[in-house]
Amino acid sequence: MNHRQALREARIRQALGIGLAVVSLTSTLLSLLKLLAQQQPALPWARHLAEPGGLLQGLWVLAPTPDPQHWLSGPNLAFLALYWAFFVGLAFFASGRQLGEKAATRHGPVGATAEGPAVEPSISRPSILSQVHQLYVAPILTSLIAGLLLKWIFEF
Numbered sequence: 437m438n439h440r441q442a443l444r445e446a447r448i449r450q451a452l453g454i455g456l457a458v459v460s461l462t463s464t465l466l467s468l469l470k471l472l473a474q475q476q477p478a479l480p481w482a483r484h485l486a487e488p489g490g491l492l493q494g495l496w497v498l499a500p501t502p503d504p505q506h507w508l509s510g511p512n513l514a515f516l517a518l519y520w521a522f523f524v525g526l527a528f529f530a531s532g533r534q535l536g537e538k539a540a541t542r543h544g545p546v547g548a549t550a551e552g553p554a555v556e557p558s559i560s561r562p563s564i565l566s567q568v569h570q571l572y573v574a575p576i577l578t579s580l581i582a583g584l585l586l587k588w589i590f591e592f
Contacts, residue, residue, distance in 0.1 A: 442539035449532030457525030459495075460518045466492060466499040467515050468582075472589075474501060520575055527570045 437445070500511035500518070 439539050439542070442535055446532045446536035446539060449528050449535065451532075453525045453527070453529030453532060455525070456528065457522050460521035460525060462492070463495055463499045463518045464515070464522060466495055467502055467518065468586075470496070470499060470501040471504070471586075475504075476589075519579070523570055523575045526574075527567045530567060530570060 500514040502512050502515045503509050506512065
């Protein structure tokens with residue numbers, strides 16, 4: 437892939453990553469707020485978000501409510517998929533950033549000599565699956581910390 441193609445793909449990956457991360461993070465947070473509103477009805481700010489209207493009403497309706505009692509229920513699996521989609525979005529963004537940096541460092545024709553025309557170097561595509569930390573380690577550590585925090589909140 438040449439310089440222009442690499443920059444174009446880098447921008448597409450970054451935009452896709454940001455869009456996926458923002459939507460999935462918002463939906464994940466709303467799911468957690470729905471869980472808090474369901475478990476702790478005395479929280480006025482959680483009940484206020486549940487009222488009709490407002491900017492996030494569409495996502496509030498679509499966000500699954502996790503069930504702490506049934507780990508393999510449909511809403512829990514949907515919640516986990518949205519949670520993991522946040523990290524996939526971050527991996528797409530990082531992949532696009534790496535591709536853009538590679539394209540910027542290899543900019544311009546290389547090897548121009550008197551014998552022939554310049555040949556533009558090819559730029560390899562970074563894979564999002566090779567980002568072990570962002571796709572596998574970070575979601576597990578973050579969920580463990582969030583689980584401990586939620587357990588601590590529900591005990592009081």
